Amino acid sequence: MPDSPRDPDSPRIAVFDAYGTLFDVHAAVARHAGAVGPDADRLSETWRAKQLEYSWVLGLMGRHAPFWDLTEQALDYALARYPGVDRALRAPLLDAYRDLDAYPEVPGTLRALRAAGWRTAILSNGDAGMLERAVASAGLADDLDAVLSVEAARTFKTAPAAYRLATERFGAAPGAVLFCSSNRWDVAGAAAFGFRPVWVNRKGVPEEYPDHPPDRVIGSLDALL
Structure with a gap:
């Protein structure tokens, strides 16, 4: 399972990018x-x-x-x-x-995290209609506590206002949020915001943003468990 947040009294929150992280964009x-x-x-x-x-x-x-x-x-x-x-x-x-396919390990990972007491959410550039359909078609609706679209902030990641949607939704400090993305630029933005970022480097591509490193690098989401 992921490490507990830095503050042991903080909520356990795992937030996921959608496109490329949960859903295969190709x-x-x-x-x-x-x-x-x-x-x-x-x-x-x-x-x-x-x-x-x-x-x-x-x-x-x-x-x-x-x-x-x-x-x-x-x-x-x-x-x-x-x-x-x-x-x-x-x-x-x-x-x-x-109706993009979810990566094979996604449903089991989300369910295992929730069974262990983690709250789970999507934070995506996708608009609400896109996300609702993608989540429904992949059968993930019951595995998520929140589906957050940057539409509410009227901007896109990597703007801090986009990441702030997650902290506001859960009433938590950035350091309490484990943020997972396969997009290295998104991981850099999350690190700059103060999240605990995990880079899901599915294709083994080189590092790009050494000044904003992830807390962890994994090859697929089931490595969180």
Whole structure:
């Protein structure tokens, strides 16, 4: 099980990023890989990269938009970047993104944490509608105490206001929150905010932000148990 919070009297709270951490962001293209063709992996990587880029640019401008709108715009860019992919796949790909697969260890990890007395939550850039459908389709609704969207803060991670949603929801100090993300930039933002960040480095990629290190590095979420 994860280490107890630094203050033994603090609540035990585990907060998870959604996309890339609980849900496989490449599952949508993978479901249609045969139809997409040889550019499937590149299309999926570009779609994800642009989705995040758009959120960071808006955040720096002090503006906000539903994450679903950015997801659509990013797919449009990716399809334009790879014109060999049939644009008729746009609607099926977007529909698949609404129902992304959870990583295999996710349900068991969440249930084990809650059985051990931890409160669990999602904190995501995804808008509320996206998250509600993703959680429902993955069968995780009963395994979470809260599903938090940055919509409420009108910004995106890594803005401190986005992470503050979790501390406000649970009435806890940042140091009481174990925050898990597969996105290294998200882990850096969580560390800067004062969370106890865990980097879920599923692909074994190199370190990027040594000045904002995680408390732990794991290969999958079941390593928390």
